[in-house]
Amino acid sequence: MNAEPVSIAAASTATPGLAIDGLAVAYGGQRVIENLSLTIEQGCFFTLLGPSGCGKTTLLRTIAGFIQAAEGRLLFGGSDVTRLPPHRRNIGMVFQDYALFPDKTVFDNVAYGLRARRVDEATIRRKVAQSLDHVGLGHLAARHPAALSGGQRQRVALARALVIEPQLLLMDEPLSNLDAKLRVQVREVITELQREAGITTIFVTHDQDEALAMSDRIGVMNRGRLEQVGPPSAIYREPATGYVADFVGAANLVKVTLPAAAAIGPVMVPLPGGVVTARAPATVPAGHALLVARPEEISLTRDGEGLTGTVRRRQYLGGRTTYKVELPEGLTLAVDLHGDRHDAFQPGDLVRLGFDPLRTLVLAS
Amino acid sequence: MMARAGSVWFWLSAAMLVVLAVFLVYPLFNIVTGSFGTGSRSGWSVLLAEPRYLQAVTNTVMLGIAVTATTVVIAVPLAYVAARYDFPGKSVVAILPLITLVIPEVISAQTWLMMLGNNGVFTRYLADHGIDLPSFYGWPGLIIALTFSYYTYVYIGTVAAIRGFDSQLEEAAQSLGTSPVASRLRVMLPVIMPAVLASALLVFTLVVGNFATATILGGRVPLLSVLTYQAAVAESGADPVMQSTLASVSIGLVMLVLFVQRWIVSRGRHEVVQGRGAKAARMRGLSGLGIGVAAGIIVVISLLPLATLVAGAFTRARGPVMRWGDWTTANLERLFNNAPEPLFNSLVYAGTATVVSIAFSTLVSYLIVKKRNLLTPALDYITALPLALSGTAIGIGLVMSFNAGWLPLTGTAGIIVLAYIVRRLPFGIRNASSTLYNVPNSIEEASISLGVPPVSSFLRVVLPLMAPAIAAAAVLTWTTTVAELSASIIVYSGGRETLPIQIYKLIDSGLMAQASAYGLVLIVVILLPIIVATRVFRIDLFSSRA
The missing domain is CATH 1.10.3720.10 (MetI-like)
Structure with a gap:
């Protein structure tokens, strides 16, 4: 039972769905998360994205209460839950391995949380039926989990977590055990249900496509820190660090040296074989810096403006073609061409590379 | 899952350690110190x-x-x-x-x-x-x-x-x-x-x-x-x-x-x-x-x-002389009419030991596997100790420790049951642990996340999953405790003979026909639960034994 009932008024837009303040987590005597703060609006679909071992699951389990925070505070809808044990935090959790109770039917699995809350049996029957219909499994209520497919199990797990109308929905890589096609289907089920229920959701994944497709906001994690937090388009278009640019989508990362400090705005960047105009989203000190150019944001022409390079390899991928273009001093860039005649260049061709001055970024290294 | 110091699990681990210290470590300590003797005779x-x-x-x-x-x-x-x-x-x-x-x-x-x-x-x-x-x-x-x-x-x-x-x-x-x-x-x-x-x-x-x-x-x-x-x-x-x-x-x-x-x-x-x-x-x-x-x-x-x-x-005997070929039911009749006590004793002692042993080893295994804390490595090692103790040694240790003093158990049925439990401890723990390793932590966390406190989550979600293995362990515990001789023969007192003790005494007196009758009853007592478990409940007795 939820010890901290939150009124509808308290859950207004003014109060964040989740606020993390100066959080530190220690594991076996070692700090794995240090001084992490994060605010997530009510109803937001927030994704923690990062490679394995970056601390995203640790952060999720700390929010759930399975790991005790060493320092800092956790607020759900404005109320402090830092010292509450997990069973009193009113969370819905979806696990990577589904974690369905194998000895209970689909119905009893979904009813489990309601029974724990001592809801009367008639209401339980109504709510469980409703939520199973919602995920399209109403007809399988009497089955045991072993008799379900992976996708069906995941949807039962989702119904079980949502039926208790949790304050916060936590999902730990829920799609990683599904095959590629199912993953896309269940992805849609999840976002649809989440939008409808309007429940603040934290979703953990290492899959950038999932993160970009599903989230309202993404937090990219690296070594226990949040590298960048923002909406998917900002994470993709304006990566704050080379790490984010590299992890989310493909990016050419070129180490460059700036002769002078760059202010926010256009910067001339010396590259082997010429100078390109890029944009600094933040000030960059003089010296070593990082040029970030997405492969699809570089253009190739036979005799236009730009740096000169030689096509070394090409990969025809149907809707687009990827080229590896070699510039002087052994620098090789990946270029993605879409649209008309994207497969026009051949290995050995001399080409000109054009850089979009707004989309090509310079970051402090 | 790690359990924090100060949590319910931590205190439970501490309580289990105290129990083990009293009934296992203390007797072992007494054996070793006793070997140095008193005074000049080591x-x-x-x-x-x-x-x-x-x-x-x-x-x-x-x-x-x-x-x-x-x-x-x-x-x-x-x-x-x-x-x-x-x-x-x-x-x-x-x-x-x-x-x-x-x-x-x-x-x-x-x-x-x-x-x-x-x-x-x-x-x-x-x-x-x-x-x-x-x-x-x-x-x-x-x-x-x-x-x-x-x-x-x-x-x-x-x-x-x-x-x-x-x-x-x-x-x-x-x-x-x-x-x-x-x-x-x-x-x-x-x-x-x-x-x-x-x-x-x-x-x-x-x-x-x-x-x-x-x-x-x-x-x-x-x-x-x-x-x-x-x-x-x-x-x-x-x-x-x-x-x-x-x-x-x-x-x-x-x-x-x-x-x-x-x-x-x-x-x-x-x-x-x-x-x-x-x-x-x-x-x-x-x-x-x-x-x-x-x-x-x-x-x-x-x-x-x-x-x-x-x-x-089923062979007639006159004293120690077996008259092979002369069939009779007299041996069994005499057993049931004149001296059935060893049977009842065995049923009661082994039954009690089985129940206590299963409950204890389930709990301790759960702590060792799922609620690791500062104390659980000690639990792990101490529960394995009886592997090194022969039945005779366990019997001696228990008699030395509970003969008199603050917990006089000698002469009671309790010390026989205790001997059974101590002997069986490592096997019970091993059985329960191997099942618990196969229950993913997420199942229990799912229950907790749905609002059920940890202890009832264990009872409602984990325990049902362990049920078949617990039943198998119970049968194996029963079959081994009911046949136990070397520890119980040291701690038992007159009137508390179990079937194996009775058989041993009859063999000692050379009364093989009577011994065989008790032996047959013992075999039936061992076999019945095995047959019921494997045939009626279809439990795989050996799945977790290897």
Whole structure:
């Protein structure tokens, strides 16, 4: 039972769905998360994205209460839950391995949380039926989990977590055990249900496509820190660090040296074989810096403006073609061409590379 | 999941540690300190001074080596044949593991005596035809009886290892140009070796701890367990210092072997290749028949004690003289009409011990596997201690610790139940732990996340998943405690005889027909739960035992 009932008024837009303040987590005597703060609006679909071992699951389990925070505070809808044990935090959790109770039917699995809350049996029957219909499994209520497919199990797990109308929905890589096609289907089920229920959701994944497709906001994690937090388009278009640019989508990362400090705005960047105009989203000190150019944001022409390079390899991928273009001093860039005649260049061709001055970024290294 | 210091689980772990400290560590401590004696007489100087004691230690080690060797010689080829070939009568070989469970050692020793002892049925028969068998007492009887009591341990371990062996390795070796036989020797043997050695060393520890066979068939060969027992309970000449010293020697010996075993197992772990086991090849014609007959002989010898027991229970006897061929139900009638107490005692003591032991080991395993905290490594080690303690040593430790003082248990039924529980502890923990490792943490966390507090999450979600394994463990606990002799015979008091104790006393008096009747009842008491569990509830008794 939820010890901290939150009124509808308290859950207004003014109060964040989740606020993390100066959080530190220690594991076996070692700090794995240090001084992490994060605010997530009510109803937001927030994704923690990062490679394995970056601390995203640790952060999720700390929010759930399975790991005790060493320092800092956790607020759900404005109320402090830092010292509450997990069973009193009113969370819905979806696990990577589904974690369905194998000895209970689909119905009893979904009813489990309601029974724990001592809801009367008639209401339980109504709510469980409703939520199973919602995920399209109403007809399988009497089955045991072993008799379900992976996708069906995941949807039962989702119904079980949502039926208790949790304050916060936590999902730990829920799609990683599904095959590629199912993953896309269940992805849609999840976002649809989440939008409808309007429940603040934290979703953990290492899959950038999932993160970009599903989230309202993404937090990219690296070594226990949040590298960048923002909406998917900002994470993709304006990566704050080379790490984010590299992890989310493909990016050419070129180490460059700036002769002078760059202010926010256009910067001339010396590259082997010429100078390109890029944009600094933040000030960059003089010296070593990082040029970030997405492969699809570089253009190739036979005799236009730009740096000169030689096509070394090409990969025809149907809707687009990827080229590896070699510039002087052994620098090789990946270029993605879409649209008309994207497969026009051949290995050995001399080409000109054009850089979009707004989309090509310079970051402090 | 880690449990925090100060949580419910932490305090439960502390409570369990206290219980173990009182009933296991304290008795063990008393045994070891008791060996130094009081005043000037230290057990260790007596041990070194008296040749009888040193002789017993050497004999015990030699018997251990001999039986370990014979069990390997019988069990490894049998296991290889059973795992790799189909032959006529193979299904009979598959029931072998059950035989060790069903036949308590005291009965096995007794029936060997009835067959080959001085008054044995074969001995007499051959003597009538002018053939004098050498005396069965001493080395021949000990080695034969113990071999057939223990070879199944090596058999089970080896079969599991061969089945787990990836036969593609063998094919790889052949593809590289070695002959099939050479491939097996060079590739398979090293991989299954750790498992074979580990189970062989287990046999060694069982031989060292063995009391029933040693005392019934030992004759004039002094053995550690028998001398320890005599030092503990002999009406005249009980020697409290020497009982501790001899028990300490056996504990040290077994511990040493267990450490070697553990080292072998941990080293072998790297070599275990999970893979496709070979399909059993069909053996036809003469070679198939030959293998079938050879395996059949081993099975028949293993079953001989049972047949002798049943025959003995229904054979009329006058005192120690069996009148074979003269059938009667008088032995059983006398048992039920005049002296059924051992049966009731056994049912009550073993029943209580089973319930307590299962509950305790389930809880402790749960703490060790799922609620790791500062205290659980200690729980893990201490619960494994009884592996190194023979039944005799456990009995002595309990009597030394609870004879008087703040918790006088001697003379009560409680001390017998306690002895059963302590002996069974490591096996109960191992059973429960292996099941718990297979229950993912996320199941329990899912329950907690849905609002159910940790303790009720365990009861509502984890415990139901453990139920089949708990039932299997209960049956195994029952079968082993109801057959327990070496610890209970030291702690029991008059009127509290159990079936094995009663059987032992009757054998001691030479009353084989009566002993057989009690033995038959004991076998039925052991078998019934096994049959109900496997046939009615379809529980796989051996799934978590390997």
